[in-house]
Amino acid sequence: MTLTADEVKKIAYLARLGIDQHDIESYAHDLSGMLELMTQMGATNTDGVLPMAHPMDQTQRLRVDGVTESDNRSNFQAIAPQVEAGLYLVPKVIE
């Protein structure tokens, strides 16, 4: 299976990941190589096999729906790129 440069651009957009124009061909080449490796899986019959997400098939543990954390906003915002009045600033979304 081979990925084209256009497909790589589409995936990069889905991932909101900027990639340099001159690197696109090399990503297409590397990803195609990885997909080639993955075609090996197709030859194995996995009908009726349950997908495995946790090695001990443990399910997500639930906890009491209560407050466990204290307010750390100022600590967390101290490392943010841009904040104002306790809010994270991003470029304007709605005109």
Added chain:
Amino acid sequence: MHTKSINVLAKGLRAGEFSSTELTQAFLARIKQHQSLNCFISVTEDLALQASKQADERIAKGDIGLLTGIPIAQKDIFCTQGVKTSCGSKMLDNFVAPYDATVVEKLNAAGAVMLGKLNMDEFAMGSSNETSYYGAVKNPWQTDSVPGGSSGGSAAAVAARLAVCATGTDTGGSIRQPAAHCGITGLKPTYGRVSRYGMIAYASSLDQGGPMARSAEDCAILLQAMAGFDEKDSTSVDLPVPDYQAGLNADLNGLKIGLPKEFFGDGLSNNVAAAIELAIKEYQKLGATVKEVSMPNLNLAIPAYYVIAPAECSANLSRFDGVRFGYRCTNPQDLTDLYTRSRGEGFGKEVKRRILMGTYALSAGYYDAYYIKAQKIRRLISDDFRKALSEVDVIMGPVTPSTAFGIGEKIGNPIEMYLSDIYTIAINLAGLPAMSIPAGFAEGKPVGLQVIGNYFAEDRLLNIAHKYQQVTDWNQQIPKGFE
């Protein structure tokens, strides 16, 4: 002092032969002296001296924990409050963690003195430490060779005696492979044994932290302090932690070793195979018996891993968006530009490759063909191990197909790099514990023996490694220039 074991150092500290401050200063001086190995991203000298002073006060009062006053180093994937936690990435070059990882909290509570944060492949994605934003780490055994990865800084620092021991993490071999390449002892615990809270996530269903040290005994002490159930990690397993030192000397007579024929086929270099065979003979002398076992789906481990790990990584790394912490591009034009350029400029090439792969595997129309298929293959591989481990006590084989390769040798060919993890990746898919034990040398570079055990059999693995280290001295060898 830098060549002594944790227990010997602890005894010396208790007896007042030297102080933790002196010990810490000695290691800080070694770190400076051997800066060219590039093991550390941050050396936290002031904090270390402060911690060693506190340790000395504790020791004077007789309040002694497992690691009180022992200088250790943390892989830079573990969040350390008030200290830069970069994960080897430009994305987090400005990130000072606002909290401690559970592992860090536990090691601090045990009295360990942190010397600094260790270099690693960016976001733990790599097998050579060459993907680090901070540059490659050099292997102390041969400085033009890689130390392995992703815990390359940890392995090289322990091998060069720049820290008594170190933490590592292992998603596809990242503790065992660098341990093998640097001639140290490393243990990847059972998935869920060590808390992942505050350990920056790569592939959450595979990531596991563990100890890296010079001996199994030191690993036992370090694991004792690291392991245990944690409310804050929803995949942490709630089982009691045994005393890992208690069984170290148990007799190995009657131990059943399984040798998977798939671990000894094409691709394994002759000199590594020869060292592994000698190690297994040593175990036979200790009373073990050997049986061939089979892992028919082993060849599917790499394809399955390179679907599952990138898929999970693409989801985990979406948190790095330039909004709340980490790198942000300058003058973003709009929100999409902010995300796209911050991520594009903050991540290195291997991380981008895996995010792209994972995004593709999870995208509409491909999810079943890749992700679900890989999870089914994962179960088949896990079943192979279950079957083998019902016939034998442990599985043994090589950690790597060859000894450490040259810096620059494989970085241009990602697929070739991925294939170097052929013997370690399947163990992460199954979630089993496994160790890398120094088992000799080939062309002057260390060879690692891999020992794979059943779920939560870390104590048994440590015992098996310790007994071998009583009758061999591979783990005590020191690279030239670092004596």
